[in-house]
Amino acid sequence: MHDVSQITSFLARVHPYDALSAEELADVAGAIEVVSVPADASVYDVGDTLKGLYVVAEGEVSVSDASGAQVSQLGSGNSFAERGLSRDGKAVTAAKAVTDAQLFLLPASVFHRLVKENPSVAKFFKRSRTGDSRKTDLSTARISELMSRQVIGVTPGQSVQRAAQVMRERGVSSLAVVDGGRLVGIVTVRDMTRALADGVSPEEKVTTLMTADPVSLPPEALGTDVLHTMLERRIGHLPITDKGTLVGIVTQTDLIRFQALSSAQLVYDAAHAADSAEIARVTQRLPELLAQLVGAGNPHEVVTRLITDIADAATRRLLTLAEAALGAPPVPYLWLACGSQGRQEQTGVSDQDNCLIIDDAMQPEHDAYFKALSKFVSDGLDHAGYFYCPGDMMATADRWRQPLAVWKDYFAKWIAKPDNEAQMLASVMFDLRPIGGTTALFDDLREATLRSAASNSIFVAHMVSNSLKHTPPLGMFRGFATIKSGEHKNQIDLKHNGVVPIVDLGRVYALQGQLTAVNTRARLVEAQEQGIISKSGAHDLLDAYDLVAETRLNHQAAQIRAGAKPDNFMAPTSLSDFERSHLRDAFVVVRTMQSAVGQGKGALG
Template sequence: MDADLAMVRDFLAAHEPFSALPAAVLDSLPSRLQARYFRRGSVLVEVGASNAFLFLLRSGAVDIVDAHGTLVERAEVGESFGLSSVMTGGPSAYRLVAHADTLCLLLPREAFRELMASSSAFNRHYLDQQAGRIKAAIDQVRTPEAGSAILRTRVRDIVRTAPITVTPDTSVAVAAQVMTQHRVSALLVTADDALVGILTDRDLRAKIVAEGRPASTPVSCVMSPDPVAVSPDTLAFEVLVSMTERGFHHLPVVDGARLLGMVTAGDLMRLEQANPSYLVGLIERQTTVAGLAEVAARLPSVVALAAAQDATAADIARVFTATADALTRRLIAIAQESLGPAPAAFCWVALGSQGRFEAGLGSDQDNALILETEPTAQAASWFEALATFVVDGLERCGFPRCPGDMMATQPRWRQSVAAWERCFAHWITTPEPDALLHAQTFLDLRAVDGDRALAEQVHAHAVALVPGSPRFQAHLAKQAQRFEPPLGFFRDFVVETAGDHRHALDLKAGGLTPIVQVARLASLATGSSAVSTGERLRNAAGTSSLSHEDAASLADAFEFIGYVRLQHQVRQIAAGHDADNYIDPTSLSPFERRHLKEAFAIIRTVQKALAYRYRTDVT
């Protein structure tokens, strides 16, 4: 191979998807390519013209313009174009114009088709590009079969047999026989096909044998009524966390009103032993803040492990959030050991990203306390001490304080149910700047510990106000448009121009936050009480707020941007740096840059639709 062909081979080997080709194919390919030079302004292919080549940009830049003269994309070095016409054999749908003096390598259609037929990686790359969906990018950067089972398995994949049930009037003797016959340690108790209780072998030992009750005792006398249940879509890891915090070994699985079966601790133990489950177990065994901080220091390593195993960004965020929840609950328990029992019912709630199940590396604290009634002076002092202990403890565990002081240590974020309901009524009916900020954050509230009914009552009250408040919705729409994707007029990245993050993209402010804002508005406008961005998008899809297509595209964009950020943060942690949201686009592959631009373009399109819909309402 002469020197020129060797240089071309090295160039191909450095760019996708040619880099995935076998060495022998790479060695033979340069001789089949044609090198052509185009001066600035030259037309490579005209709209409607035939095209028999795939163009690979060696140097310069090429504008891809549609039939209406709109710039669709500017190709960068290493990227290919001319795909649609070379794949279909039909006329070109685009005008290809040299934006600068340009050198291209041209792959003939025959050679292109041979590679499509012989290389699955090559084929997948261009089929994904042709499809033009972000979801293809997510699939390509992640191996579906990879990943920790405890991180990725959902309850529906564990529960494979029909539920084994008895009725409340069944005798414990018969119930014990059923357990023995089916070799199970618990039975579900149903009445008229509705779940009313659960009976475990522990119940039989503690309430029948130990107390000397007769074998004729009905199950209703010894069962645990109204058991906590999980949905089939719940992650196995979340079930493990729930079992750990409550001391349960069995949880019923229900889909709406339909009883599907039961998941047990043994089911979870049969999954691979992933680090997150081990970490939560360690958290539950700690008796000091210092011990919790030591365990929490392992959390970045758990995230890195999950990322290496190709868990989705959404699932890793749920794992991180569940661990943060476990730390919070343990801190509350340790606090009560010294403070004594709570003087009144309360609920500790998470806000912001933790409330949405979307916390991650670098997340700060956003939390509050909901009290059942207006506290006495003595009770107020107790709750202040609790909040101080927990917030200080979370800070020691690696969760920084909220810069805006949205934490339970502030008296205004430690209120009774009635006071919280008044706050929401004011924020939603009088959407001033501060009120909007507070409403957005607190509409993401979720119970972490204590009386969950208090949080549910406050959240339901707030959510019910939104559909009937078009002015508030309009202001939320305006807020969603404030966070602009970092994409210029010519689809170039718009990077930070000053400060510590010069030449970097802010993936949070320009990518994730606007999607969170749009999803929140669209979901709340329908009266949905969902808090996670994914669930909000699913609930709003097909409504007047958001089309099915836009909801799906935003969900794909949210996952892809989150995945790019996650990989960036894992690299930062490995290098001994703090995790942040800023990434240098030159550190990304052409594939990642291209799909990141597409994700930003999707956000911009939906923002424009919001601006159109709410333009007459904002005052």
């Protein structure tokens, strides 16, 4: 038996209880019930109502999922059952004693109070990010938090003089030109100054001065989108629209209270670089930026978005420099990114994956221009650290630099005859995102391809099969299936066996639901909203994705801080027992979701 003093002494050596004050620790120890469980006996089963949190005092306990697969084997000092306590009190795993075991049972009410009142305990047990409070800055703030909702506007029929009077009366530096609630243009003080200098009549309609169809952003975008857009386009006023309807505006004045992150400076520097060497000097600062963003506690999807924004700016600048060197393009074109850049999920390790869609007016003699442009941009990206794609998935390859009609034919053939190569290529191309050029070349292609692919059950089945080729690194017993030999022996690949299986699942859900989102996390959220996967399945998978992706970024940030080159290979022994347990738990969730998709059940059951 254990008395209160013995329990107190034990917990004082176990994290996170070692962070409690002496008074808190005494209260916890006094509330604990000692439970003895003989070898092979059950502690609880899936679906049981949990009495509280268990801490292993002596012996070993095996935890398994609903299918019976072992999640982890826990020894002295490990806690378990907190997942069930954080939801409806029902166990989502099963636990049994491997050896004779003594467990400390902390009542659920005491556990919840500890999590609520003690930040160290809350941080230790918090797996879901829901409700997680993070420092908000310009980079992570939603535009809806930054914008002015009281937008001063005029109608298209009003005169230049009346517009100037409104500006003076309301003390604003810009006016929205609105027709029936829809934004049609914007007029700024600079436009007024230019009109005065040019002798424009005050009676002219304001439409003669306005910037028609100005660039705008949706309210759900990030604050960094505002800053990046303003810096890259050299504008000081950015309308915010929701499906074409004007809902607000952000100006430089609105941003004064925020301290811009260095990502915005890197975007600006890349967007105004004189040559590829200067772009390379900008991207050399990316590892430090990644480490700073991770260290600040930003969610993984924000970190990778900011890192990708810099690649986008570098690519667009290289396109501009290429046109300056080669002359204007003979016909319109569109440069697109696929892979991690296309999904806006770049980390500290990225190669380049891109392609070129050219207007169907292209003539055979025009290919020399686009071949030279592609080489200029790809060479510049390689110089900047975005290395050539090992699979030659780049616009420099003749195959991936074609007119729109050829691209339509590609997708039609892949969908009609989904062999192994077609599956691989379609998987890559479903992550396409326009970067620079005429975006209209892609609009119809995306929707038409999604409709055609989703309606072909054979193609969908092949895509599902292809998505199961990457599996989580789960070992047969308590650990992980690590790499057996070579440079990365005893490590796990957090890319190909970590995030890629979830990326593949997100792509399948997007195909099944004809979802237009390209980012993986956005796909999972949209799949839940559209009923492609159940709320519980989506909740588990999002938790798993967040844990795996953030483990990967934390690993890379630690390497950068140590002066090493970041990679995707991590030794599980570098994690604590608790971290290993939850990471393995996340991999079990992914495997379960893969199994459901493979059996044609989705995650609705």
